[in-house]
Amino acid sequence: xxxxxxxxxxxxxxxxxxxxxxxxxxxxxxxxxxxxxxxxxxxxxxxxxxxxxxxxxxxxxxxxxxxxxxxxxxxxxxxxxxxxxxxxxxxxxxxxxxxxxxxxxxxxxxxxxxxxxxxxxxxxxxxxxxxxxxxxxxxxxxxxxxxxxxxxxxxxxxxxxxxxxxxxxxxxxxxxxxxxxxxxxxxxxxxxxxxxxxxxxxxxxxxxxxxxxxxxxxxxxxxxxxxxxxxxxxxxxxxxxxxxxxxxxxxxxxxxxxxxxxxxxxxxxxxxxxxxxxxxxxxxxxxxxxxxxxxxxxxxxxxxxxxxxxxxxxxxxxxxxxxxxxxxxxxxxxxxxxxxxxxxxxxxxxxxxxxxxxxxxxxxxxxxxxxxxxxxxxxxxxxxxxxxxxxxxxxxxxxxxxxxxxxxxxxxxxxxxxxxxxxxxxxxxxxxxxxxxxxxxxxxxxxxxxxxxxxxxxxxxxxxxxxxxxxxxxxxxxxxxxxxxxxxxxxxxx
Amino acid sequence: xxxxxxxxxxxxxxxxxxxxxxxxxxxxxxxxxxxxxxxxxxxxxxxxxxxxxxxxxxxxxxxxxxxxxxxxxxxxxxxxxxxxxxxxxxxxxxxxxxxxxxxxxxxxxxxxxxxxxxxxxxxxxxxxxxxxxxxxxxxxxxxxxxxxxxxxxxxxxxxxxxxxxxxxxxxxxxxxxxxxxxxxxxxxxxxxxxxxxxxxxxxxxxxxxxxxxxxxxxxxxxxxxxxxxxxxxxxxxxxxxxxxxxxxxxxxxxxxxxxxxxxxxxxxxxxxxxxxxxxxxxxxxxxxxxxxxxxxxxxxxxxxxxxxxxxxxxxxxxxxxxxxxxxxxxxxxxxxxxxxxxxxxxxxxxxxxxxxxxxxxxxxxxxxxxxxxxxxxxxxxxxxxxxxxxxxxxxxxxxxxxxxxxxxxxxxxxxxxxxxxxxxxxxxxxxxxxxxxxxxxxxxxxxxxxxxxxxxxxxxxxxxxxxxxxxxxxxxxxxxxxxxxxxxxxxxxx
Numbered sequence: 001x002x003x004x005x006x007x008x009x010x011x012x013x014x015x016x017x018x019x020x021x022x023x024x025x026x027x028x029x030x031x032x033x034x035x036x037x038x039x040x041x042x043x044x045x046x047x048x049x050x051x052x053x054x055x056x057x058x059x060x061x062x063x064x065x066x067x068x069x070x071x072x073x074x075x076x077x078x079x080x081x082x083x084x085x086x087x088x089x090x091x092x093x094x095x096x097x098x099x100x101x102x103x104x105x106x107x108x109x110x111x112x113x114x115x116x117x118x119x120x121x122x123x124x125x126x127x128x129x130x131x132x133x134x135x136x137x138x139x140x141x142x143x144x145x146x147x148x149x150x151x152x153x154x155x156x157x158x159x160x161x162x163x164x165x166x167x168x169x170x171x172x173x174x175x176x177x178x179x180x181x182x183x184x185x186x187x188x189x190x191x192x193x194x195x196x197x198x199x200x201x202x203x204x205x206x207x208x209x210x211x212x213x214x215x216x217x218x219x220x221x222x223x224x225x226x227x228x229x230x231x232x233x234x235x236x237x238x239x240x241x242x243x244x245x246x247x248x249x250x251x252x253x254x255x256x257x258x259x260x261x262x263x264x265x266x267x268x269x270x271x272x273x274x275x276x277x278x279x280x281x282x283x284x285x286x287x288x289x290x291x292x293x294x295x296x297x298x299x300x301x302x303x304x305x306x307x308x309x310x311x312x313x314x315x316x317x318x319x320x321x322x323x324x325x326x327x328x329x330x331x332x333x334x335x336x337x338x339x340x341x342x343x344x345x346x347x348x349x350x351x352x353x354x355x356x357x358x359x360x361x362x363x364x365x366x367x368x369x370x371x372x373x374x375x376x377x378x379x380x381x382x383x384x385x386x387x388x389x390x391x392x393x394x395x396x397x398x399x400x401x402x403x404x405x406x407x408x409x410x411x412x413x414x415x416x417x418x419x420x421x422x423x424x425x426x427x428x429x430x431x432x433x434x435x436x437x438x439x440x441x442x443x444x445x446x447x448x449x450x451x452x453x454x455x456x457x458x459x460x461x462x463x464x465x466x467x468x469x470x471x472x473x474x475x476x477x478x479x480x481x482x483x484x485x486x487x488x489x490x491x492x493x494x
Numbered sequence: 495x496x497x498x499x500x501x502x503x504x505x506x507x508x509x510x511x512x513x514x515x516x517x518x519x520x521x522x523x524x525x526x527x528x529x530x531x532x533x534x535x536x537x538x539x540x541x542x543x544x545x546x547x548x549x550x551x552x553x554x555x556x557x558x559x560x561x562x563x564x565x566x567x568x569x570x571x572x573x574x575x576x577x578x579x580x581x582x583x584x585x586x587x588x589x590x591x592x593x594x595x596x597x598x599x600x601x602x603x604x605x606x607x608x609x610x611x612x613x614x615x616x617x618x619x620x621x622x623x624x625x626x627x628x629x630x631x632x633x634x635x636x637x638x639x640x641x642x643x644x645x646x647x648x649x650x651x652x653x654x655x656x657x658x659x660x661x662x663x664x665x666x667x668x669x670x671x672x673x674x675x676x677x678x679x680x681x682x683x684x685x686x687x688x689x690x691x692x693x694x695x696x697x698x699x700x701x702x703x704x705x706x707x708x709x710x711x712x713x714x715x716x717x718x719x720x721x722x723x724x725x726x727x728x729x730x731x732x733x734x735x736x737x738x739x740x741x742x743x744x745x746x747x748x749x750x751x752x753x754x755x756x757x758x759x760x761x762x763x764x765x766x767x768x769x770x771x772x773x774x775x776x777x778x779x780x781x782x783x784x785x786x787x788x789x790x791x792x793x794x795x796x797x798x799x800x801x802x803x804x805x806x807x808x809x810x811x812x813x814x815x816x817x818x819x820x821x822x823x824x825x826x827x828x829x830x831x832x833x834x835x836x837x838x839x840x841x842x843x844x845x846x847x848x849x850x851x852x853x854x855x856x857x858x859x860x861x862x863x864x865x866x867x868x869x870x871x872x873x874x875x876x877x878x879x880x881x882x883x884x885x886x887x888x889x890x891x892x893x894x895x896x897x898x899x900x901x902x903x904x905x906x907x908x909x910x911x912x913x914x915x916x917x918x919x920x921x922x923x924x925x926x927x928x929x930x931x932x933x934x935x936x937x938x939x940x941x942x943x944x945x946x947x948x949x950x951x952x953x954x955x956x957x958x959x960x961x962x963x964x965x966x967x968x969x970x971x972x973x974x975x976x977x978x979x980x981x982x983x984x985x986x987x988x
Contacts, residue, residue, distance in 0.1 A: 010551040012593030012841040015578050018545035020591055022605070026541045042897040044875035044904025044922075047520045051512035051624050052546065052580075052610065057504040076570045084509050086546075097514055099506030106921035108907045111516070116546065130545050141907035145886050149907070152890070287887035288894065347506040381538035392639050393781035396646070400782065403536040410538025411643070413602045413635035427600035428538070 017123030018130055024379060029365050033114055033134060035160040036359060040112040040136045043153050048111040050093040052118075056083035058096045060346060074120045086118040090135045091343075091356070098139050099347035107140035137356030143339055144277050146355045147311045148284040154315055154335055154357045155294055162368050163317065168334075170290075170315045171298035174278050175308050175338075177261060180271020181246050184264070185239040198233035199243065204302040206247060218243055250299045254282035257297045277311060303336075310339030311355070321370040334364040380429035381408035382486060385421045387437045398434055398446070398482060405483045407490070425451060432489050440476065448485045449474040453492075511617030512624055518873060523859050527608055527628055529654040530853060534606040534630045537647050542605040544587040546612075550577035552590045554840060568614045580612040584629045585837075585850070592633050593841035601634035631850030637833055638771050640849050641805045642778040648809060648829055648851045649788055656862050657811065662828075664784075664809045665792035668772050669802050669832075671755060674765020675740050678758070679733040692727035693737065698796040700741060712737055744793045748776035751791045771805060797830075804833030805849070815864040828858040874923035875902035876980060879915045881931045892928055892940070892976060899977045901984070919945060926983050934970065942979045943968040947986075 014020060037047070056075055075085040087093050090113045098109065114134045123129055136153065138146040151170055158168050178200075179189060187195050202217035209217070216222035218240045221232035235243070242264070249260040258279045265271030278297055285295045301314050315335040320328040337357030344352045384399045386392060395411045402409035410428075412421045418437075425433045435447040454473035477485040508514060531541070550569055569579040581587050584607045592603065608628045617623055630647065632640040645664055652662050672694075673683060681689050696711035703711070710716035712734045715726035729737070736758070743754040752773045759765030772791055779789045795808050809829040814822040831851030838846045878893050880886060889905045896903035906915045912931075919927045929941040948967035971979040 008551075009843060010549070010841060012552060012590050012838075013549065014590070014594065015545065015547045015549055015572070015576075016574075018547060020545070021543045023540040023542075026543050030541075042902050043893075044877075044902055046517040047524075048517075049515045049520055051509065051514070052612070053509045053512060053624075055504070055507065055509055057502075058506060074570060076568060078509070080510075082509075096506050096508070100508065106918055110904065118546070130547075138907065145880075145905070146907045148886075148890070149905070152894075284887050284890070288890055344506075347504060349503060383538075386639075392642075393778050396642070396778070396782055399537075400646075408536050408538055410604065411639070413632065413640045413643070424600055 017121075017128060019128055028369060029132070029361065032161050032365055032368060033132075033361070035162070036134060036157045037112060037114060039153060039157040039160050043110070043136075043149065045110040045112040045136050048094070048097065048113050049115070050087070050090075050097055050113070052086050052116070053084045054087055054093055054096060056085045058347075059085050059087065059092045060095075072120055074118050088119055089117050090115065090133050090358070091137070091340075094135075094137055094139070094356075095343050095347065098352070099344040102344070102348065102352075105140075108146065109139045110136070111139075112136040132361045134359040134361050135356055137354060139343065139352060139354045141355070142341075142353040143310050143355070144281045144284065146353075147277075147313075147339060148281055148288070150337055150355055150357050151281070151285060151295055151313055152288050152290060154313070154337065155290060157359070158315060158335070158364075161364065162371075163334075163364075166293065167319045168315055168317055169293070170295045170313050171301045172278060172281065172295060173297065173299060173301040173305070173312045174274040175305050175310055175312060176270045176274030176277065177265065177299070178274075178302075178305050180265035180268040180274055181243065183268040183270060185235065185242055195233055198231070199235070200302060200305065202233060203243065203247060203300075206300055211244060211247075214247070215240060215244060247299060250297065252292065254278070254286075254292055254297045257299070258282070261299075281311060304338060307340060308338035309341045312336075312338035313357070317367055319371075321367070323370070329370065331363065331367045333360065334367060335359045380425075380431065381410045382432045382434060383421075383425040383428060383430040384409060384411045384434040385418065385425075385436075386412045386414075387418060387421075387435070388441070389415075391436070391441070395436070398436075401483050402434075402486060405487065407486065432486055434482065434486065435474075436479075443476075444479050445476045446479055446482050446485075447474055447476045448482075448489055450489050450492075511615075511622060513622055522863060523626070523855065526655050526859055526862060527626075527855070529656070530628060530651045531606060531608060533647060533651040533654050537604070537630075537643065539604040539606040539630050542588070542591065542607050543609070544581070544584075544591055544607070546580050546610070547578045548581055548587055548590060550579045552841075553579050553581065553586050554589075566614055568612050582613055583611050584609065584627050584852070585631070585834075588629075588631055588633070588850075589837050589841065592846070593838040596838070596842065596846075599634075602640065603633045604630070605633075606630040626855045628853040628855050629850055631848060633837065633846060633848045635849070636835075636847040637804050637849070638775045638778065640847075641771075641807075641833060642775055642782070644831055644849055644851050645775070645779060645789055645807055646782050646784060648807070648831065649784060651853070652809060652829070652858075655858065656865075657828075657858075660787065661813045662809055662811055663787070664789045664807050665795045666772060666775065666789060667791065667793060667795040667799070667806045668768040669799050669804055669806060670764045670768030671759065671772065671793070672768075672796075672799050674759035674762040674768055675737065677762040677764060679729065679736055689727055692725070693729070694796060694799065696727060697737065697741060697794075700794055705738060705741075708741070709734060709738060741793060744791065746786065748772070748780075748786055748791045751793070752776070755793075775805060798832060801834060802832035803835045806830075806832035807851070811861055813865075815861070817864075823864070825857065825861045827854065828861060829853045874919075874925070875904045876926045876928060877915075877919040877922060877924040878903060878905045878928045879912065879919075879930075880906045880908075881912060881915075881929070882935070883909075885930070885935070889930070892930075895977050896928075896980060899981065901980065926980055928976065928980065929968075930973075937970075938973050939970045940973055940976050940979075941968055941970045942976075942983055944983050944986075 073085040073088050075083055077083050094111065098105065112135060115132065116130050117133050118130050121129060138150065155170060159165060182189055182196060187199060189196055199218065202214050205217060206214050213222060217230060217232050218235050219232050221230055223229045246264055249257060249264060251257045251260060258275055261275045266275060282297060301312055304312055313336065314333050316333055317331040320330045323329050335357060339355040341351045341353045343354040382402055384395050386395050399409040399411045412424060422433065431452055433449040433451060435449060440447055450473040457473055567579040567582050569577055571577050592599065606629060609626065610624050611627050612624050615623060632644065649664060653659060676683055676690060681693060683690055693712065696708050699711065700708050707716060711724060711726050712729050713726050715724055717723045740758055743751060743758060745751045745754060752769055755769045760769060776791060795806055798806055807830065808827050810827050811825040814824045817823050829851060833849040835845045835847045837848040876896055878889050880889050893903040893905045906918060916927065925946055927943040927945060929943060934941055944967045951967055
C-alpha cells in the first residue's frame with residue numbers, strides 16, 4: 001500500500017463546475033458586499049451565520065433517494081445515518097433557525113446573511129456549483145410596512161454599491177393580484193394547477209414572444225420556428241382578452257396602475273387585497289422619496305410569484321454596457337425579493353409573516369465591473385528589489401517603512417538577477433520598484449523606478465538603446481527620503 | 495405522495511457538531527480578521543479563494559473506502575463517479591492551486607486565505623465540524639528570508655488584532671535541528687520510524703510530565719496514575735542524557751541557544767544546517783527589531799515537526815485571564831507555521847519551497863474577548879417606536895434621518911402596544927428609543943428615551959411609582975432636533 005502511494009501522482013485539477021478566484025476579483029466583490037451590508041446594518045439588521053450543512057429533511061427536500069442521492073443538492077449520510085445536505089440558498093437555513101429559536105428571538109427579527117451556497121447541477125458557461133448570496137429578511141412583521149422597508153433598503157444598498165439613481169428601477173407586483181386575475185378568469189389555483197401553470201408560463205414569455213406569442217399560448221398553443229409545439233392553456237377568447245388587458249395595465253404612474261387594476265380584478269377578494277397592498281406600498285415609498293423612477297408597479301413581474309405569498313419585487317439595471325466585442329449587454333434583474341408568509345410553516349404548522357431581499361452577487365458585480373472597466377490601474381504592491389544577498393535586513397527595513405506609511409510593499413524573495421526581479425515586479429502589477437545595488441548603497445541612495453510611467457514611455461520610444469540610456473522613469477534620492485519619494489511617485493498616478 | 499408531505503413536519507434542528515452565530519459574535523470575528531488581513535495585504539499578500547470541494551485524491555487522502563467514506567473528511571461521489579471532499583484545511587487547496595497554475599504564477603507567490611474548513615470528527619464541547627482558518631503562505635522562496643518575513647508579519651498581525659507587545663511570544667525551532675538530534679543518538683528516521691515517533695512523543699510530553707516523565711518515556715517506559723503503561727523508546731542512558739540536555743538547551747538569548755545547539759548536534763550535517771538557519775533567522779529578526787521578547791528559539795516546540803521540513807514557529811499568548819469562575823486560563827498557542835518544501839511534490843514530483851502561517855481564529859478571538867469582556871455595552875440600533883398606525887411614513891423618515899447621520903436605526907414593525915415595543919427595544923439592546931405619540935406630534939416634538947441611563951437609574955430607585963413619575967432618563971425636543979438629541983445621548987455613554 002505504502003509503496004503504491006509513492007508512485008501515485010494525482011492530477012492537480014479543480015472539481016468541475018467550481019472555480020478559483022484571486023486578488024482583484026475578490027477585492028471587488030468584498031468591497032461591494034461591504035457597501036451593501038453597511039446599509040443592512042444601518043437599518044438594524046444583524047448578521048446571522050449558519051453552517052454549510054442542514055439536515056436534508058429540514059431543507060425541505062425529500063430524503064435523497066439511493067440511486068441519485070444528489071438531485072439538485074449535495075447530500076451525504078452522517079455517521080448516525082441522518083442525511084445532511086449543503087444549503088442551496090440562505091432562506092431555508094433562516095427558516096430552520098427561526099423555527100428552532102422562535103421563542104427567544106426579538107420579533108420582528110431582522111437578519112442579513114452573506115455566504116456561499118451550493119447547487120448540484122450540470123455546470124455550464126458562467127454557471128457554477130458554488131456561488132455567493134447576500135440576503136436580508138424580516139421575520140414576524142406583516143405587510144406592508146416591512147415590505148416598504150425592504151424596498152427602500154434595497155434601493156439604498158444598490159446606490160451604496162455604486163449603481164447611480166436612474167440606473168436602476170425596482171419593479172413591484174403582488175401575488176394576490178395574480179390570484180385575483182386567475183379568479184376573475186375562472187381558474188381555481190388548487191383544482192386547475194396545470195392550467196394555472198400554463199397561464200403563468202405564457203405570461204412570463206411576454207419579453208421573448210411579445211403579445212401575439214402570449215395570446216397563442218393562452219389559447220390553443222404555439223409552434224416555434226424549429227417546429228416544436230407548445231400546448232396552450234385553452235382559455236376562451238374573452239378570458240384571453242382579460243389576461244392581455246391585465247398585462248397592458250402597467251401605467252406610467254403607480255396610482256394609475258392601481259386604478260386600472262381595481263377595475264380589472266377588484267371584484268375578486270384576493271385581487272382587492274393585492275391592489276390595496278400595492279397602493280399602500282407605493283404611497284409609503286413616495287413619502288420616503290421613492291417615486292416611479294425608482295420603484296414602479298409592473299405587472300409583467302411574474303417570476304417568483306409561485307413562491308411568494310404577497311408583494312414581490314425585482315431590481316433591474318436600466319443602463320446597458322458593451323462587452324469586449326462592442327455589443328450592448330443588458331443586465332436585467334440584479335436583486336429580487338418578496339413576502340413569503342409560509343416561511344416556517346413546514347416546521348411549526350403556523351404562518352409567520354416574513355419578507356426579504358436577495359442580491360444577485362455575481363451579476364451585480366459583473367455590471368459594476370463593466371461599468372468601470374476603463375478605470376483599472378496597476379494595483380500591486382511596491383516591490384523592493386533584493387540585489388545583494390547580505391543586505392536582506394536592509395531591504396526588509398525599507399519595505400517596513402513603506403508599510404508603516406500605509407503602502408503595500410514587499411521585498412523580492414529569491415536569488416534571481418535584476419532582470420528576473422523586474423519581470424516579477426511587472427507580473428505583480430507593481431506601480432513602483434525600489435532599487436539599491438552596491439553603487440547606490442555606497443552613495444547612501446535608493447533608486448525609485450516608476451513602472452507605470454516607464455510602461456507608457458516605452459510605448460512611444462522606438463530606439464531601444466536610446467531608451468536604456470535615458471531611463472526617464474527613474475530617479476535616485478537619499479535613503480532617508482525613500483518613503484516621501486515613493487509617495488510622490490504614486491500620487492502622480494491619480 | 496403529496497398527501498404524505500402535508501402531514502410530515504420536520505424537527506427544526508441544526509446538524510450535530512455545527513453551530514449558528516449571530517450579531518456581535520460575528521462582528522468581533524470580522525473585525526479581528528480584517529485587522530489581520532490588512533497586515534497580510536500590506537506585506538504584498540493577495541487573497542485566494544478556492545471552492546469548498548476538492549477531488550479527494552488531490553486532497554492527499556486515499557479514496558474513501560466504501561464502508562466508511564467519511565473518515566476524517568466529508569466526502570461524496572459526483573455524477574461522474576469521481577470522489578470529492580470538503581477541504582479540511584487551506585493548505586491542501588493551495589498545493590492543488592499552485593500545481594495547477596504553476597507556470598503562470600509570479601514567483602515567489604504570496605497568498606492569504608480566510609474561510610471555513612470541515613472536519614468529519616466526533617463533535618465535543620468547543621469542537622466543531624466547521625470552523626474558520628486564516629492562512630498566509632509564500633511559495634517559491636527558500637529559507638530563511640521568506641521565513642523571517644512570515645514571522646515578522648505574524649507579530650504585526652497579532653498586534654493589529656489587539657494583542658499588545660509583551661503579551662505574545664513567537665517560539666522558533668527547526669525540523670533539521672531535530673533530525674540532527676536523532677542522528678546524534680543513532681536513530682535513523684526512515685529505518686527506525688517507530689523509535690523516532692516514541693522519542694518525539696516523549697519530548698512533546700515535557701509540559702505535562704516534566705523531565706522525570708520524559709526520562710522514563712525515553713527509556714523503559716512509564717506507568718501513569720491510573721496504572722496504564724506506556725512503552726518507552728528504549729534508548730540507552732547516555733542517549734537519554736543527550737536528549738534531556740537538548741531539551742534544557744533553550745537559553746535566555748537566541749545566540750546562546752545556538753551556541754549550545756552547535757555543541758550538541760553540530761556534528762550532524764542536518765543539525766548544522768538547522769542551527770545555521772535558526773541563527774540567521776534570529777539575526778535578521780533582531781535587525782527588524784524583533785528581539786527575544788517577541789521571537790525566541792525554543793527547543794520544546796515539537797508539535798508539527800513531523801509535517802514541516804525546516805523552520806517551525808508557534809505564537810503563544812503570555813498573559814492569563816480569568817474565566818467566569820475566576821480561575822486563570824492560559825491560552826497557549828494562537829498561531830503556528832513553518833516551512834514545508836514538499837508542498838506540491840505530490841503533484842509535480844519536484845520540491846517547491848514554501849512557508850506559511852495559520853492563525854487559530856476561534857482561540858485568538860476567545861482570548862481577545864476575555865481580555866476586553868468588561869467593555870461590552872448596549873450595541874443595538876436606535877429603535878423608533880411606531881405608536882400611531884397612520885404615521886408610519888413619518889417614523890420611517892425619522893429612522894432615515896438617523897441613518898443618514900451614520901447611526902443604526904430601525905422602526906418597530908408590528909401592531910403591538912407601547913409596553914411590548916419597549917420590551918422589544920430592550921431585547922435588541924437599543925441604547926435609545928425615539929417616541930412620538932399623538933401628544934408629542936401635536937406639539938411638534940419627539941421624546942428621546944435613554945435606555946442605558948434608564949437601566950442604571952432603575953437599579954437605584956426603589957419606589958416604582960416615584961420612578962414612573964419622574965422619568966429622569968427621557969426628555970423631549972422639537973422634531974427638528976431629533977438627530978442632534980440622539981447623538982448627544984449616545985455620546986454620553988463613552
